[in-house]
Amino acid sequence: MNYVTAQNTYDVIVIGSGPAGRRAAVQSAKLGKSVLVVEKNRRVGGVSLHTGTIPSKTLRETVLNLTGWRERGFYGRSYRVKKDIRAVDLLSRQHKTLDHEVEVLEHQFQRNGVTTIYGTARFVDTGRVEVMTAQGSIGTYRAERFVIAVGTRPFRPDYVPFNQVTVLDTDDIIQIDHIPRSMAIIGAGVIGVEYASIFSALDVQVTLIEPRTSILDFVDSEIIAEFTHEMRDRGVAMRLGSTVEQITLSGMRPIVQIAGGRSVHADMLLFAAGRVGATSPLNLEAIGLAVDHRGRVTVDSNTFQTSVPHIYAVGDVIGFPSLASTSMEQGRIAACHAFGVPPPPAPEYFPYGIYAVPEISTVGMSEAEVAGRGIAYECGIARFRETSRGQIMGIQSGMMKMIFSIKTGRLLGCHILGEGATELIHIGQAVINLKGTIDFFLENTFNYPTLAEAYKIAALDAWNRMAMTSRAMA
Ligand SMILES: Cc1cc2nc3c(=O)[nH]c(=O)nc-3n(C[C@H](O)[C@H](O)[C@H](O)COP(=O)(O)OP(=O)(O)OC[C@H]3O[C@@H](n4cnc5c(N)ncnc54)[C@H](O)[C@@H]3O)c2cc1C
Numbered sequence: 001m002n003y004v005t006a007q008n009t010y011d012v013i014v015i016g017s018g019p020a021g022r023r024a025a026v027q028s029a030k031l032g033k034s035v036l037v038v039e040k041n042r043r044v045g046g047v048s049l050h051t052g053t054i055p056s057k058t059l060r061e062t063v064l065n066l067t068g069w070r071e072r073g074f075y076g077r078s079y080r081v082k083k084d085i086r087a088v089d090l091l092s093r094q095h096k097t098l099d100h101e102v103e104v105l106e107h108q109f110q111r112n113g114v115t116t117i118y119g120t121a122r123f124v125d126t127g128r129v130e131v132m133t134a135q136g137s138i139g140t141y142r143a144e145r146f147v148i149a150v151g152t153r154p155f156r157p158d159y160v161p162f163n164q165v166t167v168l169d170t171d172d173i174i175q176i177d178h179i180p181r182s183m184a185i186i187g188a189g190v191i192g193v194e195y196a197s198i199f200s201a202l203d204v205q206v207t208l209i210e211p212r213t214s215i216l217d218f219v220d221s222e223i224i225a226e227f228t229h230e231m232r233d234r235g236v237a238m239r240l241g242s243t244v245e246q247i248t249l250s251g252m253r254p255i256v257q258i259a260g261g262r263s264v265h266a267d268m269l270l271f272a273a274g275r276v277g278a279t280s281p282l283n284l285e286a287i288g289l290a291v292d293h294r295g296r297v298t299v300d301s302n303t304f305q306t307s308v309p310h311i312y313a314v315g316d317v318i319g320f321p322s323l324a325s326t327s328m329e330q331g332r333i334a335a336c337h338a339f340g341v342p343p344p345p346a347p348e349y350f351p352y353g354i355y356a357v358p359e360i361s362t363v364g365m366s367e368a369e370v371a372g373r374g375i376a377y378e379c380g381i382a383r384f385r386e387t388s389r390g391q392i393m394g395i396q397s398g399m400m401k402m403i404f405s406i407k408t409g410r411l412l413g414c415h416i417l418g419e420g421a422t423e424l425i426h427i428g429q430a431v432i433n434l435k436g437t438i439d440f441f442l443e444n445t446f447n448y449p450t451l452a453e454a455y456k457i458a459a460l461d462a463w464n465r466m467a468m469t470s471r472a473m474a
Contacts (some may be wrong), residue, residue: 223399
């Protein structure tokens with residue numbers, strides 16, 4: 001391997017050690033290249049590991065376990081595993097998970113001979129970066145190629161009186177020292193919806209405020225209608241079509257003034273309305289790169305090259321879909337391209353997981369997209385309570401919807417709401433990306449009892465409807 005420690009010239013310098021940077025670095029090392037990762041934080045892992053994906057999912061799992069959420073179908077809404085849940089109960093599991101994940105990542109870098117330095121990188125020119133450590137020392141490093149994987153930070157507009165105690169952004173929320181009785185959440189994107197449903201499962205009175213009149217528009221509307229109904233049914237106030245005019249504090253209590261005269265009073269406010277690219281310290285002007293109004297870099301969507309061909313950008317800093325899962329793939333593809341090993345084209349569809357309570361996961365086209373393309377289609381629906389596994393687990397809600405082409409039988413979209421959705425979706429993803437048809441579900445045997453049996457039920461439902469359609473047309 002072309003690798004020497006304590007050098008200042010590398011084949012590639014990766015800026016940022018989140019999922020995108022991590023995968024770019026490891027892939028480059030596996031191709032025999034010398035790799036330097038520059039990380040601004042004290043520990044590697046990025047937003048994904050320290051404030052985003054892993055902490056929020058660990059919080060969710062802890063809440064579901066301590067509240068006994070999954071057992072309430074049997075034992076009633078008042079069932080609790082732990083009666084008096086405190087913030088410290090939520091945080092202790094997080095620290096353990098996080099330490100373990102950091103260790104795994106550090107070991108992965110070590111095994112692959114990736115050098116890591118801690119400090120903030122800025123470009124000097126198109127071949128050099130300067131890295132300033134927390135102690136203020138500066139070093140200059142050269143490389144033939146660069147990967148910008150700096151991710152994002154929470155958007156913090158001036159009109160929000162953040163105080164990290166009662167008015168928080170999505171980085172602060174995982175550090176709370178008490179569980180509030182009521183919480184207002186501004187922004188019903190994926191993160192806002194996830195936290196709204198998690199805190200509601202803790203019996204916090206949640207009000208979700210969103211200027212648009214609908215939520216999660218990229219998900220099939222039937223799934224969202226069902227999800228919204230569940231959220232409202234358990235007491236989440238959803239103030240859609242509500243523009244925030246002003247946020248004030250009465251003592252420490254936030255008050256959100258909504259256009260039209262309504263206001264929301266709560267013990268805690270979470271501002272979850274967007275993130276901005278962490279590009280400002282990078283001195284991108286020095287290399288002739290511009291960013292958009294949210295600090296994001298534009299790239300070629302196949303190669304992830306910026307307008308400076310040997311400088312790549314991957315992960316959240318390039319915008320949609322802003323997922324840890326897709327960021328990793330982008331990092332890998334960029335590294336392969338940079339070193340002349342172009343990978344095969346990425347499959348057309350990737351899954352989207354929304355770890356709300358209940359989970360949502362989706363792959364392929366929504367019904368509106370299929371209809372918009374003028375494809376003749378039929379849908380099949382299965383309810384989890386129709387499966388024996390669902391009965392055993394006491395599941396009362398949850399559904400799967402599949403959309404098939406009538407002409408070819410191809411599976412076009414698969415959308416799931418409920419327990420295990422983010423795991424189950426991968427069966428649908430495989431069938432879609434392998435261009436499979438309804439026959440796969442009709443002809444194959446599924447383990448019994450499983451929630452995956454819902455695939456068979458939904459396929460049979462679609463097949464019956466298709467048969468009815470063809471009989472009606474005959
Ligand atoms: C609350 C929340 C929940 C989420 N849940 C999910 C989920 O369930 N599933 C999912 O797939 N995705 C989820 N995401 C999104 C996921 O976290 C991001 O898509 C992912 O972290 C992006 O990876 P990245 O490598 O692009 O950037 P990041 O993870 O943001 O890492 C960027 C790194 O670059 C470093 N850096 C920045 N500037 C510099 C500099 N100048 N010099 C050196 N280092 C620098 C930062 O310190 C950071 O460590 C969630 C995000 C949030 C906020």
